[in-house]
Amino acid sequence: MAVFSSLTPVFVAVLCVIIGFLFKNSQRKESRSKQKPSDQTARPWVDEDLQDDTEISTKDNEENNEDWMDTTDEENLPHVPYSPVQYSVSEMLDRSERFYTLMNLRRSVRFISPEPVPKEVIDNVIRTAGTAPSGAHTEPWTFVVVSDTDVKHRIREIIEEEEEINYKQRMGNKWVQDLKRLRTNWVKEYLDVAPYLILVFKQAYGILPSGKKKTHYYNEISVSISCGILLAALQNAGLVTVTTTPLNCGPQLRSLLQRPANEKLLMLLPVGFPASDAKVPDLKRKDLNDIMVLV
C-alpha cells in the first residue's frame, strides 16, 4: 500500500504528461483540419495567380517558346524579302486616325436583326481572323459558323439552361444585382435571331501524323488575338456582335457541333446587322492618358 501510494504520484504525473501531449496533438490536428477547407476555397485564387503569371515559371518544361518563332516542321525554312507598302507621314496619320474612328464606333450589341448577311462577307471576315500570329505558327483556331435554324435554337437552349443555373445558383449576389441594372437576364434571343453564330474554338493541342499530341503553345492568347482581328473585320464590314464566353456550356456545344476533344470553346459571337431599335449602355472609354504610359 505504501509503495502504491508512493508510486501513484509518478503514474499520475506520467498520465498528466501523456494526456497533455494528446490534448496538444489533437488541437494541432484540429487547427490543421480547420486550415484545410480554407486552403481549398483559396485554391481558385492560387490557380488564378498562376494563370495570371506571365512568366509561366511552373511550366518551364512545357511551354518554352518565349518568342513566337514562326517555327514549322520544315527543315531549313527559306527566308524571303519583305517590303510592304510604306505610307507618307501624312498618309499614316490619316489612315491611323480613320481606323481609330471606325473602331471607336464599335459597340457590343445584343439586339441583332434577322436580316440576312452575305455569306461571302463572313468568309472574308473569317479569312481575316486567320491572318493572326500564333505561337510557333500553330494557327490553333476553328471558327464554327452556324446558320442552321435548328442548330442555333439548340445552342440557345443549351446556353439558356446553363445561364439560368448560373444566375440562380452560381452567381454572386453582386453580379446578379449588376445584371438587373442592365435589365438583362438569361434569355438570349439573339441566339435564335442573328443570321450567324460564330463559335470560336481554341485547339489546346494538335495531333501529329504519328497520333502523338503536340502542345499548342499560347493557344488561348493566340486565339484571343485572332478574335480581336475578327472583331475589327466585322466592324469594318458594318456588322455587329457581342463577345460572350458561355460558362459551363463548352462540352455540350462541342458535342452538338461534333468538334474533336482537343478543341475547347473560347467565345461565341452572334453576328448580323444591328436591330433597328438596338440600344447599348451609355459607357465611356478610358482616355489615352489612362491606358498609355510614355517612357
Added chain:
Amino acid sequence: MAVFSSLTPVFVAVLCVIIGFLFKNSQRKESRSKQKPSDQTARPWVDEDLQDDTEISTKDNEENNEDWMDTTDEENLPHVPYSPVQYSVSEMLDRSERFYTLMNLRRSVRFISPEPVPKEVIDNVIRTAGTAPSGAHTEPWTFVVVSDTDVKHRIREIIEEEEEINYKQRMGNKWVQDLKRLRTNWVKEYLDVAPYLILVFKQAYGILPSGKKKTHYYNEISVSISCGILLAALQNAGLVTVTTTPLNCGPQLRSLLQRPANEKLLMLLPVGFPASDAKVPDLKRKDLNDIMVLV
C-alpha cells in the same frame, strides 16, 4: 503492495493503449507530410488543365460573368440608341475583301528600321487598341510605350540575359533545334533599334477607392483581344512588329518601368518600319476550309 501489483496491469494496459495511439498518430502525420510534396509537384498540371478549361468550373464562385456584360458601378446605366452606318452588299463585300488583303500582308518582322515613326501615329494605334471589349468593361490594359534609348537598352539586357538562360538551360532540345533552323538566337537587336517598344501589361485586378482588390474577369483574354486590334492598327498604318512574350522577364521589366503589382507583362511589341533588307520565313497560312466549319 498487493494493491499495487493488482493495479499495475491496469496502468500498463492504459500506457500500452496510449503509446499505441501516439504511434499510430505519428504515422498518420508522416504519411500526410509525405503526400504534401507530391501534391505540390502535381499542382502545375492541375493549373494547366484549368487554364485550358473554358468552363472555368472550379472558379464558379470567383468568375461568374459568362456574358461580357458591360457592367459598371453606375446605378441604372442609361441605354442609348445605336445605329451605325450600314453599307450596301457590294460595299460590304468590297470592304471585307480589302481589309482581308491588307491584314493578309501582315507578317511578324524581326528586322526593324531605326527610322523614326511619328508619335501621333503611335497615339492613334494605342487609342484604337483601347476600343476593344473587355470583361465587365474593366479595360484592364496598360500600354507602356518606350522610346528612351537607355531604357530600351536596359530592356534588351534583361531579355537577352533571360533568353540566353532559356535557350541554354530551360528549352527542350527540339525547340533549340527548331530555332537553329531559323538562324535566330537570343540576340534581339530590334530591342535597341526599333523606335518604339510597346510593353502590354494586363491588370490582373483593380484597386477600388476603398483600397480593396477588384477582380478583373477575363483580363488575359480581354488584353489579348486588344492586342489583336493593336496589330490590325499597326498594319493599317504601315508599321511592323513581332508578337513576343518574354519568359521570366515580367517582374524585372515591371520593376524597371515602375508598374504597380497588379500589372503583369503579357506581350512586348517592337514597333517601326521594316528594315530595307528585312526577311521573313516563307510560311503559308491555312486555307479557309481548314479553319472554318459551316453548320
